[in-house]
Amino acid sequence: MxxxxxxxxxxxxxxxxxxxxxxxxxxxxxxxxxxxxxxxxxxxxxxxxxxxxxxxxxxxxxxxxxxxxxxxxxxxxxxxxxxxxxxxxxxxxxxxxxxxxxxxxxxxxxxxxxxxxxxxxxxxxxxxxxxxxxxxxxxxxxxxxxxxxxxxxxxxxxxxxxxxxxxxxxxxxxxxxxxxxxxxxxxxxxxxxxxxxxxxxxxxxxxxxxxxxxxxxxxxxxxxxxxxxxxxxxxxxxxxxxxWEYDDFVGVGLHASGKEKGTRYTNVKNLRRYLNGDNEQEIINLDHDEQMFEFIMMNLRMQKGFEIRRFNQLYNTDFLKKYAEPIKKCVNNELLAVTNDRIKATDKGLDLLFSVLEEFMEV
Ligand code: SF4
Missing domain, CATH: 3.20.20.70 (Aldolase class I)
Known part of the structure; x- marks a missing residue:
């Protein structure tokens, strides 16, 4: 919803x-x-x-x-x-x-x-x-x-x-x-x-x-x-x-984007076409792995990071197990911190988030 x-x-x-x-x-x-x-x-x-x-x-x-x-x-x-x-x-x-x-x-x-x-x-x-x-x-x-x-x-x-x-x-x-x-x-x-x-x-x-x-x-x-x-x-x-929490949202109007579960859409960019009711949307259907990666990518932008339990429930996947390698590497390099049920980027990790995500991309 x-x-x-x-x-x-x-x-x-x-x-x-x-x-x-x-x-x-x-x-x-x-x-x-x-x-x-x-x-x-x-x-x-x-x-x-x-x-x-x-x-x-x-x-x-x-x-x-x-x-x-x-x-x-x-x-x-x-x-x-x-x-x-x-x-x-x-x-x-x-x-x-x-x-x-x-x-x-x-x-x-x-x-x-x-x-x-x-x-x-x-x-x-x-x-x-x-x-x-x-x-x-x-x-x-x-x-x-x-x-x-x-x-x-x-x-x-x-x-x-x-x-x-x-x-x-x-x-x-x-x-x-x-x-x-x-x-x-x-x-x-x-x-x-x-x-x-x-x-x-x-x-x-x-x-x-x-x-x-x-x-x-x-x-x-x-x-x-x-x-x-x-x-x-x-x-x-x-x-x-x-x-950033990778929840669903609706986009209305010219070139607005929305997301519903694993589907992202973007409305037409041409005003004339939008006004004529010709709103041919660009639709991207994400597979399971892509959704998991996007979830990580968006949530790690926030200082608070995300609850590992939430990820596990949403994707029926053991986050710590699936991403054991990049987590270990990034924690050792002081880019990520895992405490109790939460993972988040450190200040250094926020500055170098692109490098952090590269590690997760390879899984
Ligand atoms: S031209 Fe672009 S940046 Fe400038 S006010 Fe309009 S939408 Fe914003």
Whole structure:
């Protein structure tokens, strides 16, 4: 049974230079059509047991108040037992009225795209907000009684120095927020950066930035509860934990993905086709071994790791026996720790998770 619902709103007021998500420029008429099709998409799903809703994008906050209200009404029947209801917002498109509307329909968490604080770098990535707008957005969210707020922070941007990044971290740490997501810029072939032939930052500088962020955030009580996500007490994202715990979730909207037992699906990426009802999904059926590997891969991203009993029950397999070799090797190398019924990555193991997973892949 799906525990989470992801809803994709693909409209943005401007296209960021690094972005290759499913997004299009915001056009009011297209949004109205999209919401009609989305409603049908939602109605087809079994959402009886969902605990979290996440409206992502695109830029959901770019919708007008009346469009947002249509969206919230589509989702309203499924909000009664919801523990967490998140919406992504961009600082330049939120208003106090929109924040109040979000709260009225049960939204209790906002994820704010900020990335960096230097105007020069914001220009390079083609983001149009200012630090003042971010501060204002956070103040409005609190005023509207939305107190769980996450901010995205990005490193590895062309010309970004370690000092730039540290200044961004310090600014973010001065905000009244309880969650920070850290992203390394990747140059995707389908992004503006990809088309312009930009190259990713040097690996060493990237690694220095990552280490510095972990250190500075820890000093301010942001616990690294997942490789790239940091939260104050009770600020962890419940929705994302459904992904990392490898539970089932439903995805609706353009290019949204979902998972049901051993099957993953992704909706069509072409907006015209989605609007025409031609949502030919890409479907991947995973065999037993692939599911076990994905379970390990996702769960080990979290600082808490996973209960070995849960794995054994889900896959009718003795985890410690089947993976005895990689476990032994990784424990000896201080990458993994096994205590009682739980296995988790150490701090070193989280930094080197790719190497850990390589060991499990070979079984
Ligand atoms: S990064 Fe987000 S806001 Fe920027 S273009 Fe992509 S979806 Fe839109």
């Amino acid at each position: 799906a525990r989470g619902l992801y809803v994709h709103i693909p409209f943005c007021d401007a296209i960021c230079a690094y972005c290759d998500f499913a997004r299009v420029l915001n056009k009011p008429q297209l949004v109205d059509q999209y919401l009609d099709v989305l409603k049908e998409d939602v109605l087809k799903q079994n959402l009886e047991h969902i605990e979290t809703i996440y409206i992502g994008g695109g830029t959901p906050s770019a919708l007008t108040e009346s469009q947002l209200e249509v969206l919230f009404k589509i989702l309203q029947p499924y909000t009664h037992n919801i523990k967490e209801y998140t919406i992504e917002i961009n600082p330049e498109s939120i208003t106090l009225e929109k924040a109040k509307l979000m709260h009225k329909y049960g939204v209790n968490r906002a994820s704010l795209g900020m990335q960096v604080t230097q105007e020069r770098l914001l220009k390079i990535i083609n983001r149009r907000h200012t630090v003042e707008q971010v501060k204002q957005a956070i103040a409005w969210l609190h005023e509207a009684n939305i107190h769980h707020i996450s901010v995205d922070l990005m490193y590895g941007i062309p010309t970004q120095t370690l000092a730039d990044f540290e200044a961004s971290i310090q600014t973010i740490l001065s905000f009244d927020i309880d969650h920070i997501s850290l992203y390394a810029l990747t140059i995707e072939p389908d992004s503006i950066f990809g088309h312009l032939g930009y190259e990713a930052a040097e690996h060493e500088l990237d690694a220095d930035m990552y280490e510095m962020a972990i250190d500075r955030l820890k000093q301010k009580d942001f616990n690294r509860y997942e490789i790239s996500n940091f939260a104050k007490a009770n600020g962890e994202s419940l929705h994302n934990q459904i992904y």
